[in-house]
Amino acid sequence: MANVFFVPKFIVSGEGALHMSMDNMKEFGKKALIVTDDMMIKLGNVGKLTDELDGAGIEYAIYSGVNSEPTHTMVNEGIAIYNEGGCDFLIAIGGGSPMDTAKAIGAVITNGGNICDYQGKKLDNELPPIVAIPTTAGTGSEATRVSIIADTDRGIKLLISDIKLLASLAVVDPVFTMTAPPAVTANTGVDALCHAIESYTSNKAFPMSKLFSKAAVKKIFDHLPTAYADGSNVEARREMAEAATQAGIAFSNASVTVIHGMSRPIGALFHVPHGLSNAMLLKVCLPYIREGAEVELYELAKEIGAYNGDNTAEGADAFVAATNELLAKLNIQSPADFGIDKDEFFAQIDKMAHDGLGSGSPANCKNVPTEDQLKEMYKALWD
Ligand SMILES: NC(=O)c1ccc[n+]([C@@H]2O[C@H](COP(=O)([O-])OP(=O)(O)OC[C@H]3O[C@@H](n4cnc5c(N)ncnc54)[C@H](O)[C@@H]3O)[C@@H](O)[C@H]2O)c1
Numbered sequence: 001m002a003n004v005f006f007v008p009k010f011i012v013s014g015e016g017a018l019h020m021s022m023d024n025m026k027e028f029g030k031k032a033l034i035v036t037d038d039m040m041i042k043l044g045n046v047g048k049l050t051d052e053l054d055g056a057g058i059e060y061a062i063y064s065g066v067n068s069e070p071t072h073t074m075v076n077e078g079i080a081i082y083n084e085g086g087c088d089f090l091i092a093i094g095g096g097s098p099m100d101t102a103k104a105i106g107a108v109i110t111n112g113g114n115i116c117d118y119q120g121k122k123l124d125n126e127l128p129p130i131v132a133i134p135t136t137a138g139t140g141s142e143a144t145r146v147s148i149i150a151d152t153d154r155g156i157k158l159l160i161s162d163i164k165l166l167a168s169l170a171v172v173d174p175v176f177t178m179t180a181p182p183a184v185t186a187n188t189g190v191d192a193l194c195h196a197i198e199s200y201t202s203n204k205a206f207p208m209s210k211l212f213s214k215a216a217v218k219k220i221f222d223h224l225p226t227a228y229a230d231g232s233n234v235e236a237r238r239e240m241a242e243a244a245t246q247a248g249i250a251f252s253n254a255s256v257t258v259i260h261g262m263s264r265p266i267g268a269l270f271h272v273p274h275g276l277s278n279a280m281l282l283k284v285c286l287p288y289i290r291e292g293a294e295v296e297l298y299e300l301a302k303e304i305g306a307y308n309g310d311n312t313a314e315g316a317d318a319f320v321a322a323t324n325e326l327l328a329k330l331n332i333q334s335p336a337d338f339g340i341d342k343d344e345f346f347a348q349i350d351k352m353a354h355d356g357l358g359s360g361s362p363a364n365c366k367n368v369p370t371e372d373q374l375k376e377m378y379k380a381l382w383d
């Protein structure tokens with residue numbers, strides 16, 4: 001069977017990546033809309049970008065109203081500033097939230113209408129050039145064809161997926177992740193690990209996507225504990241930034257599966273950040289994934305050096321054990337730690353299992369789960 005593989009047009013990675021990207025940016029246009037959040041301004045990350053833009057003679061306007069759950073209102077505000085300012089390309093700097101917002105702004109700029117009508121829609125027109133500068137090593141949005149925006153009027157999350165949403169340029173410079181606090185580093189790092197494991201064990205995986213999944217899993221096991229324990233370690237930050245981009249490439253091509261499918265309803269109902277809800281679920285979902293993907297987990301165990309033999313069951317067990325050890329080092333919050341009430345959670349399990357299965361992601365597992373199996377995994381979060 002043939003497979004299409006796609007990546008952003010340019011990926012510039014490593015220390016100094018932003019500076020090296022300026023020649024590309026000059027070709028994208030004369031005035032950029034910078035899409036970001038207030039924290040990025042406060043931490044000086046936007047200042048680092050605007051210094052480079054000033055040096056390159058590129059004008060800019062700034063929209064900094066994005067918070068950790070991008071909404072259709074933020075997209076509309078960004079579009080207004082883009083049009084009023086006469087901008088001709090977009091630069092997103094921040095975590096997945098500003099990057100997804102910039103993609104949605106770009107989609108509406110050239111395709112018209114309202115972002116709320118974009119669920120499941122294919123985009124007819126190319127977007128203005130988008131530069132994506134991640135400041136978390138997590139979502140991989142800089143390398144994916146996905147944008148997730150909350151339509152707060154209807155209380156739903158719009159999942160827009162189209163190859164035209166790929167950034168023109170991803171700038172993966174570890175300097176921007178250095179300021180991420182330990183909990184953000186842990187949660188977003190495990191989000192990237194979920195992208196890598198789910199895409200590797202997905203029934204849509206193919207040799208090219210698996211290369212990226214595998215490379216990301218290895219880097220995350222090698223470097224996430226250090227990035228978490230010592231955020232000033234540049235090597236760990238660089239390797240994690242690259243791993244997140246690799247994992248983004250992998251899942252953008254081969255999809256995510258049961259963890260992300262179950263994670264979205266927890267995020268929607270209990271406002272748990274995306275990375276954290278995935279991190280909570282990894283431990284309870286991995287034994288389930290193992291049942292359908294023993295060989296794949298055995299291969300990953302060999303890749304990370306957790307198993308050297310040739311027994312697939314033992315190897316898969318070793319990978320599950322190594323993942324649990326990693327999670328323990330990262331002090332991932334449980335639903336109770338996060339402040340969720342157990343009775344309220346249990347009252348929502350039927351809905352979450354229904355919505356989670358309905359998202360389509362669990363169907364990408366080699367062993368497609370039933371609604372009852374999702375319910376059991378939601379319950380196991382409290383064991
Ligand atoms: N498009 C995709 O492919 C894709 C994939 C997964 C998730 N997502 C989306 O991404 C969003 C989550 O993104 P995220 O996990 O990167 O978090 P985020 O962008 O929501 O940021 C989380 C918090 O961390 C802060 N932060 C970010 N970088 C920092 C830094 N370097 N230093 C200090 N603080 C920093 C932000 O200010 C914010 O308060 C969700 O909306 C999710 O739906 C998109």
Ligand SMILES: [Fe+2]
Pocket residue numbers: 139191192195260274278
């Ligand atoms: Fe994710």
